[in-house]
Amino acid sequence: MATTHRRASALTLLLVIVWFALPAAARSASSAPTASADWPRYHFDNGSTGYNPYEKGLGPSNVSRLRLRWAVGHDMYFYSAPAVVGGVVYVGSDRYLWAFDATGGVTVWSQKSPWSIFASPAVSDGVVYAVDGYTGVSAFDAMTGTRLWRNRLGGDVSESAPVVADGLVLIGNGDGLTAVDASTGHRRWSYALGGTDSTPAVASGLVFIGGYKAIYAIDAASGKLVWSRANEGIGSPAVADGVVYAGSSDHKVYALDASTGKQLWSVRADGDMTCDPAVANGVVYAASARSLYAIDAAHGAVLWSRRLHGFGFSRSLIAANGVVYVTATATGTGYALDAATGSILWSSGPGQYYSSPVVVNGTLYLASFNDPFTSGGRLTAFALP
Numbered sequence: 001m002a003t004t005h006r007r008a009s010a011l012t013l014l015l016v017i018v019w020f021a022l023p024a025a026a027r028s029a030s031s032a033p034t035a036s037a038d039w040p041r042y043h044f045d046n047g048s049t050g051y052n053p054y055e056k057g058l059g060p061s062n063v064s065r066l067r068l069r070w071a072v073g074h075d076m077y078f079y080s081a082p083a084v085v086g087g088v089v090y091v092g093s094d095r096y097l098w099a100f101d102a103t104g105g106v107t108v109w110s111q112k113s114p115w116s117i118f119a120s121p122a123v124s125d126g127v128v129y130a131v132d133g134y135t136g137v138s139a140f141d142a143m144t145g146t147r148l149w150r151n152r153l154g155g156d157v158s159e160s161a162p163v164v165a166d167g168l169v170l171i172g173n174g175d176g177l178t179a180v181d182a183s184t185g186h187r188r189w190s191y192a193l194g195g196t197d198s199t200p201a202v203a204s205g206l207v208f209i210g211g212y213k214a215i216y217a218i219d220a221a222s223g224k225l226v227w228s229r230a231n232e233g234i235g236s237p238a239v240a241d242g243v244v245y246a247g248s249s250d251h252k253v254y255a256l257d258a259s260t261g262k263q264l265w266s267v268r269a270d271g272d273m274t275c276d277p278a279v280a281n282g283v284v285y286a287a288s289a290r291s292l293y294a295i296d297a298a299h300g301a302v303l304w305s306r307r308l309h310g311f312g313f314s315r316s317l318i319a320a321n322g323v324v325y326v327t328a329t330a331t332g333t334g335y336a337l338d339a340a341t342g343s344i345l346w347s348s349g350p351g352q353y354y355s356s357p358v359v360v361n362g363t364l365y366l367a368s369f370n371d372p373f374t375s376g377g378r379l380t381a382f383a384l385p
Helices: 002-021 024-028
Strands: 067-074 083-085 088-093 096-101 107-112 122-124 127-132 136-141 147-152 163-165 168-173 176-181 187-192 201-203 206-210 214-219 225-230 238-240 243-247 252-257 263-268 275-280 283-287 291-296 302-307 318-320 323-328 333-338 344-347 358-360 363-368 377-383
Touching: 083 122, 083 358, 088 127, 088 377, 096 127, 122 163, 127 168, 136 168, 163 201, 176 206, 201 238, 214 243, 238 275, 243 275, 243 283, 252 283, 275 318, 291 323, 318 358, 333 363
Parallel strands: none
Antiparallel strands: 067 377, 083 088, 088 096, 096 107, 122 127, 127 136, 136 147, 163 168, 168 176, 176 187, 201 206, 206 214, 214 225, 238 243, 243 252, 252 263, 275 283, 283 291, 291 302, 318 323, 323 333, 333 344, 358 363, 363 377
16 A cells, blocks of 8 residues: 555656646646736737736836847748747747747747748637738647648738637738638638738727728627728727727828727827837827837827937837837847836847837847848847846
8 A cells, every 4th residue: 555655646746747847838828828927919919009017027127137038040030029928939930830938948849831920929718820921820729839720811911910809810811801710710701901911909899900091990790890091001000998099101190089980189200100009008109210209198299209220110119017119120129218208228239130029027029030140030038137
């Protein structure tokens, strides 16, 4: 009996050791992610606000001490901003979807894709959804990388990141917005927009998306148009507190009532404003090709503006714990600025960082598709020493 007990105890100990030796993906992908430690999709949430309200590790008082924690480089280019869920970083590259352990950048799994993955993946309920350029959307098991389904939508879907809401995966593809069933990949509905690179935002049962000629609000359940507002070159909108915020190629940022599309205010800037805005604590953060702006979300008053070295900025800004993050694409430099004043608190130095930044669990992630230290791209994690 004692021998049997010792064997059982040894087996239990072995199982515990094996469990904690597994990568974080294997331990956590099967359960719902904890909001405080996850960045599950492009621009953080389904409203596409770009604001992580749970971040407490990095702030104005310490972000200047960011240092390189790890970097992984491959002969394939990292095009997309990553998603970070359950201690795993998911990112698209040239013909591959990757999963890396967030603590050290060790590869958890990789899955070959029919085409390059340009847009950020989305992670929901243990499934990773990724758009492969020009052809379709796929679902993968977050723990193993096993492909669950793929729908070849057709059209150019390379710039629009998937959004998962109410059992649907929503994608801007080619000339329209398409909704597919999150479980099966079967198409539910499509709405023709006449062209879009925009990533959808979802709030109160409506899908908001920018087109080449207008911004649209579409009923998520039926795919029917609720309202549209004509404008040129709308980027990806952000929705917060019943208001839609969007930049445009007409050099303006707009605030629209989410229910009706009525314009609440607009702000003129010094250039194209299609860099996707972030909304945090009553402030809209937006960028032209030359300058960053902080705008009062309620009234449209400019609180501050700042020019940064390096023409052009990444596809979006993000905000977390009093800090705004952006990358300047001309120099490949990552920046952290004080959200209240616009003062530069940290920069990565000239490099090759082009993706939208991601900040979660005290770590800043930047991806590149053309890095001088590798033959291809590099995914980099910065954290406090």
